[in-house]
Each structure stands twice: as structure tokens, then as C-alpha cells.
Amino acid sequence: MAQPIRLHRATSPLKASCHQCSLSNLCLPLAIEENELDRLEDIVQQGRMFNRGEHIFEQSTAFRACYAVRSGSVKTSIITESGEEQITGFFMPGELIGLDSMSNTTYASTAKALERTSVCEFPIHKLEELTGKMPELQHHMYHLMSQEIQNGHQLAMLLSKNTAEERIAALLLSLSSRFQRRRMSGTNFCLPMARSDIANFLGLAVETVSRVFTRFQNQGLIKARGREVELLDVDALQLVARDSSCQG
Amino acid sequence: MAQPIRLHRATSPLKASCHQCSLSNLCLPLAIEENELDRLEDIVQQGRMFNRGEHIFEQSTAFRACYAVRSGSVKTSIITESGEEQITGFFMPGELIGLDSMSNTTYASTAKALERTSVCEFPIHKLEELTGKMPELQHHMYHLMSQEIQNGHQLAMLLSKNTAEERIAALLLSLSSRFQRRRMSGTNFCLPMARSDIANFLGLAVETVSRVFTRFQNQGLIKARGREVELLDVDALQLVARDSSCQG
DNA sequence: CGGGAGATTGAGCGTCCTCAACAGCAGTGG
DNA sequence: CCACTGCTGTTGAGGACGCTCAATCTCCCG
Numbered sequence: 001m002a003q004p005i006r007l008h009r010a011t012s013p014l015k016a017s018c019h020q021c022s023l024s025n026l027c028l029p030l031a032i033e034e035n036e037l038d039r040l041e042d043i044v045q046q047g048r049m050f051n052r053g054e055h056i057f058e059q060s061t062a063f064r065a066c067y068a069v070r071s072g073s074v075k076t077s078i079i080t081e082s083g084e085e086q087i088t089g090f091f092m093p094g095e096l097i098g099l100d101s102m103s104n105t106t107y108a109s110t111a112k113a114l115e116r117t118s119v120c121e122f123p124i125h126k127l128e129e130l131t132g133k134m135p136e137l138q139h140h141m142y143h144l145m146s147q148e149i150q151n152g153h154q155l156a157m158l159l160s161k162n163t164a165e166e167r168i169a170a171l172l173l174s175l176s177s178r179f180q181r182r183r184m185s186g187t188n189f190c191l192p193m194a195r196s197d198i199a200n201f202l203g204l205a206v207e208t209v210s211r212v213f214t215r216f217q218n219q220g221l222i223k224a225r226g227r228e229v230e231l232l233d234v235d236a237l238q239l240v241a242r243d244s245s246c247q248g
Numbered sequence: 249m250a251q252p253i254r255l256h257r258a259t260s261p262l263k264a265s266c267h268q269c270s271l272s273n274l275c276l277p278l279a280i281e282e283n284e285l286d287r288l289e290d291i292v293q294q295g296r297m298f299n300r301g302e303h304i305f306e307q308s309t310a311f312r313a314c315y316a317v318r319s320g321s322v323k324t325s326i327i328t329e330s331g332e333e334q335i336t337g338f339f340m341p342g343e344l345i346g347l348d349s350m351s352n353t354t355y356a357s358t359a360k361a362l363e364r365t366s367v368c369e370f371p372i373h374k375l376e377e378l379t380g381k382m383p384e385l386q387h388h389m390y391h392l393m394s395q396e397i398q399n400g401h402q403l404a405m406l407l408s409k410n411t412a413e414e415r416i417a418a419l420l421l422s423l424s425s426r427f428q429r430r431r432m433s434g435t436n437f438c439l440p441m442a443r444s445d446i447a448n449f450l451g452l453a454v455e456t457v458s459r460v461f462t463r464f465q466n467q468g469l470i471k472a473r474g475r476e477v478e479l480l481d482v483d484a485l486q487l488v489a490r491d492s493s494c495q496g
Numbered sequence: 497c498g499g500g501a502g503a504t505t506g507a508g509c510g511t512c513c514t515c516a517a518c519a520g521c522a523g524t525g526g
Numbered sequence: 527c528c529a530c531t532g533c534t535g536t537t538g539a540g541g542a543c544g545c546t547c548a549a550t551c552t553c554c555c556g
Contacts, residue, residue, distance in 0.1 A: 078401055082490060086405040100401065103394035109401070128387060135380050142376070145393040146350035152400020153326055153348065153357070157334040159407040160451025164512070195535060203408025205513055210536050226520095226535080242330060412544070443503060453545050458504050474503080474553080 017041060026094025026181065027068050028122070031140030039134070043126035046070070050113040057098065059110045065121045066098035072117025073192035076100075076109045077200075087201040089151065090114075090193060092178050098124075099145050114192040159203045162242070167202040168212045169241035172222070176231060187234065191227040265289060274342025274429065275316050276370070279388030287382070291374040294318070298361040305346065307358040313369045314346035320365025321440035324348075324357045325448075335449040337399065338362070338441060340426050346372075347393050362440040407451045410490075415450040416460045417489035420470070424479060435482065439475040 018029045018041050029037055047070065050056055056067055059079055067074075074091040088109055091097050101107045102124070131138040158167050180186035191198075195213075199206045216222045221237055223230040231237060266277045266289050277285055295318065298304055304315055307327055315322075322339040336357055339345050349356045350372070379386040406415050428434035439446075443461075447454045464470045469485055471478040479485060 078405065080405070080490075084409060086401070086409065088401045088404065100394055100397040103391040103398065108394075108398050128383070128390070132380060132383050132386055135376070138380055138386065139376060141390070142393070143351040145390070145397065146348055146352075146356075148397045149348040149393065149400060150351065150356050152397060152404065153334070153336045155404050156336065156400065156407060156451075157326065157328070159404060160448075161332060161334065200408075203404075206535080207514085207537080208512060211512095214536075242328075454503080455505080455546085456544055459544090462504075 018044065018046075021070075023068075023070065023094040023182075027120075028096070028137070028140065031136045031143075032134065033136075036134065039130060040137070043123060043130060045121040045123075048119050048121055050117045050119070052113055052115050052117075054113050056111040056113060056117075056119060057101075057107045059108065060106050063098075063101045063105055063107050063124065065123045066096055066102075066127065067111070067119040067121055068096050069093050070118040070120055073114045074111050074117060074119075075114055075193060075197060075201075076111045078109045085200060087197055090175075090197075090201070092192075093182060096144055099148050102145075114197075164202075164204050164208050164212050165215070166241055167204065168198070168209065168216075169221075169237045171198065171202060172229070172231065173234070173237055173241055176234070187231040189229060191229055194227075266292070266294075269318075271316075271318065271342040271430075275368075276344070276385070276388065279384045279391075280382065281384075284382065287378060288385070291371060291378055293369040293371075296367050296369055298365045298367070300361055300363050300365075302361050304359040304361060304365075304367060305349075305355045307356065308354050311346075311349045311353055311355050311372065313371045314344055314350075314375065315359070315367040315369055316344050317341050318366040318368055321362045322359050322365060322367075323362055323441060323445060323449075324359045326357045333448060335445055338423075338445075338449070340440075341430060344392055347396050350393075362445075412450075412452050412456050412460050413463070414489055415452065416446070416457065416464070417469075417485045419446065419450060420477065420479065421482070421485055421489055424482070435479040437477060439477055442475075 018024055018027075018037050019034070021027070021029070024030060028040060032040060050072075056074060057063075057065075069091050071093055073093075074097055075087050076089050076091065076097055077085050077087045079085050088100070089097075091111075097111050097119075098107070100109055127141075131141050158170055162170070175189065175191070176186040179189045193201075195209050196206050198204075199209045202209070213222070213224050216237075217224055219236075221231070221233045221240070223232055266272055266275075266285050267282070269275070269277070272278060276288060280288060298320075304322060305311075305313075317339050319341055321341075322345055323335050324337050324339065324345055325333050325335040327333055336348070337345075339359075345359050345367075346355070375389075379389050406418055410418070423437065423439070424434040427437045441449075443457050444454050446452075447457045450457070461470070461472050464485075465472055467484075469479070469481050469488070471480055
């Protein structure tokens with residue numbers, strides 16, 4: 001479980017500079033020259049903490065900000081009138097949430113912390129103002145939103161064409177590569193989400209997810225105990241996942 | 249291939265001003281004050297025509313521009329390494345395509361004309377430059393991209409939770425409302441896409457689409473002959489579609 | 497009129513869902 | 527200390543929705 005990043009500033013314990021953030025190569029700062037980073041820091045509110053299960057924002061409430069995950073993990077979901085939930089994504093440190101809400105005055109989805117999680121808040125009006133002045137930052141916003149659209153397409157592909165095994169293999173590989181990007185083990189990690197979240201996200205029944213996990217285990221592809229997962233044969237998993245690259 | 253910008257006066261019959269375009273209330277101009285419209289017109293190349301089946305752009309080729317559909321209709325799709333196609337959206341006049349490609353230097357998907365289609369081209373570099381100068385236009389771009397993300401989520405929801413009947417009902421209703429938005433009949437229209445496109449988009453087999461169409465017909469919900477469709481009982485269709493709102 | 501693509505209809509089967517029982521584990525309280 | 531409770535995850539049996547395969551029909555266009 002990713003430990004919350006300890007921030008060692010005498011003045012404000014919750015504040016830390018984007019300059020020193022280990023995620024600056026994944027997050028918004030990556031688009032910006034070192035000497036312009038202060039302008040981004042001026043608008044960001046860093047280090048807000050949420051406990052497991054707490055909402056970072058809720059669907060249909062006033063849209064005020066986008067958030068970058070700093071530590072922990074987040075799931076976003078939309079709720080229909082009939083109360084059904086559809087998880088639209090899992091977000092790990094360095095990833096930005098709230099991009100799907102920039103068309104409205106209210107959030108289009110709900111974001112919930114899957115574990116103890118800290119985020120950096122980017123108030124939308126200030127962010128828009130800043131991107132208007134900084135072409136690289138604007139470009140990066142377009143980049144991120146476009147990436148989000150592509151992720152949606154990949155998910156649609158996964159849901160409409162792939163079997164349960166293929167979907168789960170793809171998700172495991174996606175998580176693996178995202179852990180690796182943060183210099184963590186890509187073969188040995190702890191799932192931040194419950195089986196039911198995986199099932200919901202991938203359009204499967206919980207029982208099916210469970211069954212596929214044990215099947216993978218029997219085939220020697222993974223070792224799983226609860227949320228602890230070890231990928232034993234990544235190549236075989238990629239073979240199973242085939243052409244489906246899934247950005248949870 | 250980037251043509252020098254054509255000036256937009258009444259010299260060419262293919263050219264028409266955004267000022268006079270009947271879609272200006274759906275397209276990019278809607279974000280802009282009348283007196284600033286010329287700046288958008290300066291960068292747009294209007295009235296490029298494509299025959300049915302022609303590509304407006306192709307996946308993996310150099311990303312140069314976004315396009316607004318002016319007349320006709322377009323489907324976008326992604327192709328996997330194994331050659332499978334997943335249609336990611338249908339686009340009607342006034343709608344913008346190419347937004348999913350703004351993260352890369354190459355197109356993330358392929359856009360194909362479903363019928364004889366004309367589009368307006370917005371070269372991406374000029375568009376980005378312009379949105380940097382015009383906050384309302386930037387905001388509108390964020391709006392459109394965010395909308396696209398939401399559409400993806402709605403589609404994922406549809407694919408993962410809904411039956412064949414629900415999916416098709418949702419698609420018919422989506423098309424209906426989009427025809428209506430253009431002041432055309434919302435109950436009597438011609439499908440721009442083949443059954444196989446519908447099937448691919450909704451994650452179904454062609455046969456299933458066909459069966460559902462006839463079932464709807466037997467139930468008196470619609471009347472369909474080939475691509476001609478008449479919605480006889482919109483309320484009932486909405487009941488079938490339940491909570492799934494589908495923005496094809 | 498013939499060829500071919502698109503659309504429809506039928507039969508059989510497979511994947512995954514549903515329903516149900518059970519196991520493991522943590523927290524609670526007697 | 528252990529029963530009790532609740533939550534999460536696992537396993538089994540049966541059934542349904544939609545896919546596959548195949549034949550037929552319709553319509554368009556040469």
C-alpha cells in the first residue's frame with residue numbers, strides 16, 4: 001500500500017513544492033519549464049488528505065477543481081438515475097481526475113478514495129486562466145484530455161470484444177505498467193480496489209472475476225492472495241490480453 | 249499537405265462563411281462573439297468534400313487537424329494490431345472529430361465518411377494558437393473534449409450493463425435527438441450507417457442487431473425498412489433504454 | 497438478368513450471469 | 527477467550543442471452 005508522502009516543511013506540513021515532487025515527471029509540471037513552475041504552484045492547493053471511502057468530489061455538485069493524485073488511489077464512477085454505478089476509471093499517483101467534468105458546471109462523476117489518499121487541487125478557473133497564458137500547459141491539458149478519450153475508447157473495445165479472461169489480463173497489465181512507471185515493482189503489487197470494483201469496471205460479475213483469478217492462478221500466470229498479486233508470467237498474460245491495452 | 253489558408257470570401261462555391269453557417273450554433277463558432285468570428289474563419293479551411301467510404305484521416309498518420317462535420321456523417325474507429333475494428337463514434341453535422349488525437353503526433357483513430365460528406369478543417373497548430381488567445385474558445389475546446397470523455401463513459405456503461413435491446417434503443421434515441429437538434433424530424437430519419445456498424449459500435453453481432461430491429465417492429469415501437477427508420481413509440485423506446493443515454 | 501453485398505431468419509451452443517452456499521477475516525462485545 | 531456479526535471473496539449448479547454457423551432473402555448496380 002502506497003504510503004502517503006511525508007512532507008517536511010516547518011511552516012505548513014501539508015504543503016510541498018511541485019519542484020521537489022517525485023511525480024513532477026507524470027503530473028502537470030512535466031509540461032512546464034522549471035522557471036515557470038512557480039506560476040503553477042501559485043494556483044495549486046497541495047496535500048489534501050482523504051480517508052478510504054471518502055469522496056474527493058461528488059457527481060452533480062458544483063464543479064470547482066481538477067485533482068492530481070499524489071499518493072494512494074482513486075476510483076471515479078457515474079451513477080445512473082436508477083442507482084446503478086459504472087466505474088469509469090482507477091487513478092494512481094501522478095494522474096489527473098475531473099477532466100470529464102470540464103463541460104459542465106457540475107461534476108459528471110464521483111471520485112472516491114480507495115485508500116488513504118492525498119491529492120493536489122487545481123481550481124478550474126485559475127487553471128483555465130493559466131493555460132491561456134502558458135501554451136505548453138494548454139497543450140498538455142489537451143494531451144491529457146485526449147488521452148482520457150482514448151482510454152475510454154480502449155475500455156469500450158475491451159468491453160465489447162473481449163472475454164472475461166482477456167479483460168482481467170489487460171487490467172492487471174495496465175496496473176503493472178503504471179506501478180512500474182513509478183519505479184515500483186511491476187510484478188508484485190497490491191490491488192487498490194476490491195473484486196467488486198474490478199467486476200463493475202470490466203462489466204463482469206464478481207463471481208466471474210474471482211473465477212478468472214483462480215484460473216490464472218492454476219495456470220501459473222499469477223499468484224494472488226486477497227489483494228496481493230504477483231505476476232508470474234507476464235508474457236503469457238500479454239498473450240491472453242491480446243490486442244487489448246487497457247488504461248484503467 | 250497543409251494548404252495555404254484560403255481566404256473565405258464568396259469567390260468559391262465550396263466556401264461559405266461561418267457567419268452564415270446554419271450549424272454555427274452547434275459548432276466551434278457558438279463559443280465566439282460575432283465580431284471575433286473572423287479570427288476563427290482565418291484558420292479554417294471550409295468545404296472539403298469526401299465520398300462515401302473515403303477517409304477523412306487515418307490512424308497512425310500525421311495528426312494535422314480537427315474537423316467539423318458540415319454535412320453528411322462520419323464514423324471513427326480504432327484498429328488493433330490483430331486487425332479488429334472498434335467503432336468509437338458516429339458524427340453528424342456540427343460535431344467535431346479528431347479530439348482523441350490531440351495527445352499524439354499521429355491520429356489515434358480513423359475517420360471515414362458514411363455518405364457524401366463535407367467537413368471544415370481546423371489545423372491543430374493554428375487552433376491551439378487561437379485558443380491561447382481566446383479564452384472562450386479555449387473553454388469551448390475543454391467543453392467539447394470533456395463531453396467526448398463523458399460519451400465514452402456512457403458507451404462503456406451501455407456496453408457493460410445493458411442488453412442488446414437497451415443498447416439499440418439508446419442508439420436510436422441518441423440519433424433521434426441529434427436529428428432534432430438540427431431541426432429535422434426526430435421520428436423519421438435515415439440511418440447513415442450499416443447494420444454491421446451498429447453492431448460493431450454496440451458490441452453485438454450483426455444478427456442480433458437485425459433481430460432486435462424486427463422485434464421492435466413487431467412490438468410496434470419502430471418501423472424500419474433498410475436504413476429508413478420511423479420511431480412509432482418514443483416513450484416506449486425510452487422505457488426500454490432505461491438509464492442509458494448514448495451519445496453515439 | 498445475374499452477381500454481390502447487406503440484411504434477415506433459424507438452429508445449436510458457449511460464455512457468463514444468477515442464485516445460493518460457504519469460507520476467511522476483522523471488528524465487536526459479552 | 528470465544529461466539530457473533532458483517533464484509534469480502536470463493537466455489538458450485540443451472541439457465542439465459544447473445545454468438546456462431548448457415549441458409550435465404552432483398553436490393554442495388556452493372
